[in-house]
Amino acid sequence: MTEILRSLADLTGRYDAVFCDLWGCLHNGKAAYPAAVAALQGFRASGGKVVLLTNAPRPMSSVVAQLDGLSVPRDAWDLIVTSGDAAQMGMLSGAVGRKVHHIGAPKDEAFFTDFAGDLAAYAATQPPIERVPLREAEGIVCTGLRDDLTETPDDYRAALLLGKTLDLPMLCANPDIVVDLGDRRLYCAGALAEAYEAMGGRTLYFGKPHPPIYDLARRRLAEAGAPADPAILCIGDGISTDIRGGIGEGLDTLFISGGLEADRFGPDPENPDPARLDDWLDGLELSPTYAMGRLR
Incomplete structure (x- = not known):
């Protein structure tokens, strides 16, 4: 049974790192979500590492520039790993x-x-x-x-x-x-x-839900000083990418129901109807560890 959370702070101390999606969770392509920014800042303040794990086809530097343009503060994240990064490795090979x-x-x-x-060292x-x-x-x-x-x-x-x-x-x-x-x-x-x-x-x-992007994220997380075998929570609004990918990697998952699938769970995207959510997830034969309307 998927547990509906009030906020990310409900999980304080349970995870060493989060793999957090961008579009639909942290921003909508035009503006950042202040509550999501605050949630990730709070997770970092409690000692956790925030890895922004995105299926953007561009390299990490392009996503950093986009987030800067959306006024996402850099203290909301530690690392960015993109599908573009993982796919570049595939192309170069x-x-x-x-x-x-x-x-x-x-x-x-x-x-x-x-x-x-x-990747630059490998490309050379x-x-x-x-x-x-x-x-x-x-x-x-x-x-x-x-x-x-x-x-x-x-x-x-x-x-x-x-x-x-x-x-x-x-x-x-x-x-x-x-x-x-x-x-x-x-x-x-x-x-x-x-x-x-x-x-x-x-x-x-090469992106979510497929293994190459998770392999790259784990490697970069280890290089950033994460503990061996860290407890990781995958956060995302893509049920077939973020959630299916996290489950496939054996990781706990937090489904943001107020993103791509918001219309399915009642009139208030911030507060999904539990019965509708359970019925939909049962139909997909998926069980995220947690759910939340919007990341906060």
């Missing part, structure tokens, strides 16, 4: 070849040029990655839609069919299907990967 075709927005250019310290030892037209590629790197404000996966059907015909593997840098930007719902790279798989294409994932 040649998971989809060294000649790749990129599907993504101009804002994702840093994926190919900006590597965190540990590997042959270069070359971006080429689709017909010349050995694989596809998908960071998202070129224009997620106007496009849908249907706009990519011809390109995806060609990729499938050429038997190109796709590296998906963001497994999320959708994300909410303010009150708008936008498609992510995961939606294109899902469409590609439906055509029979081969797809590799």
